[in-house]
Amino acid sequence: MKRIAALLSVVAALLGSAASFAQNADATRYGVVEFSANYMREKPGFPEENGNQALMGTVVELLDSESYWVKIKSPEPYTAWVVDMGIVEMTKEQIDAYIAAPKYIVTAEISHVFVNPSLKAARVCDLVMGDLLRIAYTSKGKPEAKKGFVKVTLPSGKTGWVCSKDVKDFTKWVGGLNPTADSVIDIAMLFVGVPYLWGGNTIKGTDCSGLTRSAFMMNGILLPRNTSQQIKVGDEVDFSGVKDGDFSKLQKGDLVLFGNPETRRVSHVAIYIGDGHIIHSSNVVRINSLRPADADYYSGGVPRMLAVRRVLGNVDNGKGIVSIAKSPWYFPQK
Numbered sequence: 385m386k387r388i389a390a391l392l393s394v395v396a397a398l399l400g401s402a403a404s405f406a407q408n409a410d411a412t413r414y415g416v417v418e419f420s421a422n423y424m425r426e427k428p429g430f431p432e433e434n435g436n437q438a439l440m441g442t443v444v445e446l447l448d449s450e451s452y453w454v455k456i457k458s459p460e461p462y463t464a465w466v467v468d469m470g471i472v473e474m475t476k477e478q479i480d481a482y483i484a485a486p487k488y489i490v491t492a493e494i495s496h497v498f499v500n501p502s503l504k505a506a507r508v509c510d511l512v513m514g515d516l517l518r519i520a521y522t523s524k525g526k527p528e529a530k531k532g533f534v535k536v537t538l539p540s541g542k543t544g545w546v547c548s549k550d551v552k553d554f555t556k557w558v559g560g561l562n563p564t565a566d567s568v569i570d571i572a573m574l575f576v577g578v579p580y581l582w583g584g585n586t587i588k589g590t591d592c593s594g595l596t597r598s599a600f601m602m603n604g605i606l607l608p609r610n611t612s613q614q615i616k617v618g619d620e621v622d623f624s625g626v627k628d629g630d631f632s633k634l635q636k637g638d639l640v641l642f643g644n645p646e647t648r649r650v651s652h653v654a655i656y657i658g659d660g661h662i663i664h665s666s667n668v669v670r671i672n673s674l675r676p677a678d679a680d681y682y683s684g685g686v687p688r689m690l691a692v693r694r695v696l697g698n699v700d701n702g703k704g705i706v707s708i709a710k711s712p713w714y715f716p717q718k
Contacts, residue, residue: 413446414479415456415471416539420510421586422471424464428453434583436462436609437594441487441516441539443479443713444471459713460597460609472539482518484716488536489557490515491602492550493574493587501533501545508544512586513574514601516554517546558709563603565637565696569657572599575669585609592653595665596639599655604708605699611653614693615641617704621692629675631660637696640674642688650690654682 417438424436428450438444438458447463448455454471457463474482490511497508497517511517520535520543522528528535533545572595574587581589585598593614597607608614622633623640634640636658643650654664660675662682672682674689699705708714 412476413473414476415444415446415454415473416479416482417442417444417466417470418472418539419470420512420515421588422466424456424458424462424466424583426464428455428465432465434581435464436460436583437585438462438466439514439516439586440511443483446471446473459606459711462609480716482539483712483714486519487516487554488519488534488546488551489554490517490546490550491552491557492547495546495550497536497538497544497546498533499544501530501535503547505545508542509538511546511550512588514586514598517551519553555715558604558715561604563600563605563696563699565635568599568603568605568637568696569655569663571602572596572655572657572663572669575599575665576663576671578665578669580665580667580669590665590669592665595663595669596653596655600695601708605695606706606708606711607695608704611641611643611650613704614639614653615650615691616693618693618695618698619703621694623689623692626674626689627686629660631674634692635694635696637694639691639693639695640689641691641693642684643690645688645690648690652684652688656692 417440420440421437423434424438425432426435442458444456444458446454446456452468453465454468455465490513493513495511498505499508517536520528520537532548534548536546537543575590575595578587579589580591582591584590585594593611597609600607621638634656636656638656640654640656640662641650642652654662657663661671661673663671673680674685675681695705699707700710
């Protein structure tokens, strides 16, 4: 009887462990991006295709792991693999506290975190435009600042110093935004000359939809990641007159999408900047004309136009475009 009781005890323990594992397997796991731009690869391996980049401070879901790779889903949403060193896992409670914590957003194109408040100090890491860092406070509850630097805390808890001119208070920055076509185009223009990078969406390298997403994101507007998603957002704009040189129905800031007219497969996106011109990432971020007679005509242009979509005026109205302020990935929502 003792042996049977012991056996039943072992079985119960095993069943309990299995039940506990199943419960944990169903629970959503979270993490925060630690690298300035974490490369998201389609499979776990450095030679694999890069599909996206997740910026520092972005909250992600953790889906799977293999060796030192973690499969994540970012807010866009985009699912791919990143190295585990670039992700800090947190509990749901920690994530909630992290999202609510005051932060800085990097508004400089490129910056760095230093060990001490000096450009000559050792570097902790690099930063790119759009990265988020928690604000470090003094014992009196004020943001710690010294010699033109502010103190910051990385997702991992590491601390350092960033040039104060390179960052802004994230909450105040979002609250002060007034997105216009010109402000979106101004951000896109910062990327001129940046090389094309498949899956890139930073000032160091970007693809076409990464450029459009970055230009709107730095205006507080979140677009989906890829052209196949961006062609579905906002309002449809009639572009039938474009083939005859009539651009009157297009507005600055509209997305212009290109692809195969027969299959309707979209493969490229640009931002309309007015006067028949676009800015886009094609080999390099550049400006081109949609008028065939112009010297700077985009050869993959008008015959391949599939759609024009209006983003501005369609934020937070159920048309696939969400403001950062209304995103639960960035701010607590009531």
